[in-house]
Amino acid sequence: MRAAVFAEVGRVAVEERPAPAREEPTDVVLDIEACGICGTDLQILGVPPGHPATVGVVLGHEFVGVVAEAAEDVGSPRPGDRVVVAPNVSCGRCPWCRRGLSNHCESFATYGITRDGGLAPRVRVRASACHPIAAHVPAHLAALAEPLSTVVHGAQVAGVFPGETVCVIGAGPVGLMFTALLTLGGASVVVVEPAPRRAGLAAELGAVRVVDPVREEPRSIL
Ligand SMILES: [Zn+2]
Ligand SMILES: [Zn+2]
Known part of the structure; x- marks a missing residue:
């Protein structure tokens, strides 16, 4: 698949990448419908970068998609469900998470910044990051969630x-x-x-x- 990648400091590139597959039992794979471009993306691509990000990552943290492959937990979104994604991922176990300050998590990660994001046809995310959205909401508006x-x-x-x-x-x-x-x-x-x-x-x-x-x-x- 083709993906918009943070290729190096100051440069975004459309690169060929293998389509992601589920790795953990809690993973889902989404077919992306739409993905926004945030001011943070522009900062990531500044020279020097105005926001930290991992070189090589697929950009895009504002996205909506349809579940292509579901997690093993039956409570998670099922294939065909339409979801928006909360891109900030925290562990839920470290002292900061236990205090309710998940934005300080010791293993904090963000889809589209430190893990592959939504400027691609497919993305792998945690089922718990997915939130169902109604079928009638246009994709370009759902991406603003x-x-x-x-x-x-x-x-x-x-x-x-x-x-x-x-x-x-x-x-x-x-x-x-x-x-x-x-x-x-x-x-x-x-x-x-x-x-x-x-x-x-x-x-x-x-x-x-x-x-x-x-x-x-x-x-x-x-
Ligand atoms: Zn943003
Ligand atoms: Zn944590």
Whole structure:
């Protein structure tokens, strides 16, 4: 199969790779439907890299696919099930994991960064990383489940209440998802964004005011 690989510092290459097969009883193999490109991917490919990654890995950590080969545990997704993947893998056994801080896991790994990811026709992942998704969700939207999950977590940490005014700085994909989510949650969202296309999308998604920081001083408005 052809896969987009982190070939060396500063370079992505489409390379021929053997299709992955299950190795552990808990593995599943997915046929990829769609995979996003994250700002982190761009940082990985910076010179020097702005984010660590393993040279040679298949990139892509925002993906949706259909189970081609299922794990042995009957409770896991079955062949034909459509799933999105939580790409961060932790062991569940080390002291950090036991404290609930799985993001500090001693053997932390991420599909698409330190293990092969979704910019390929097929990928091997743990069954426990798979989350079922409805058949009617278009693949290009389902691939946004991973960045959306970080936005939902961020919104929970921010603890914005309905009726409050909140400022979102930057209307890239994540900023736009914050704008939509916080607006739906009842907040008034002011967005700071200089690029006209992104500013327009922020307004479409519910921003009550979009500030161009080149022309206006955001602090005077907030
Ligand atoms: Zn990402
Ligand atoms: Zn751990």
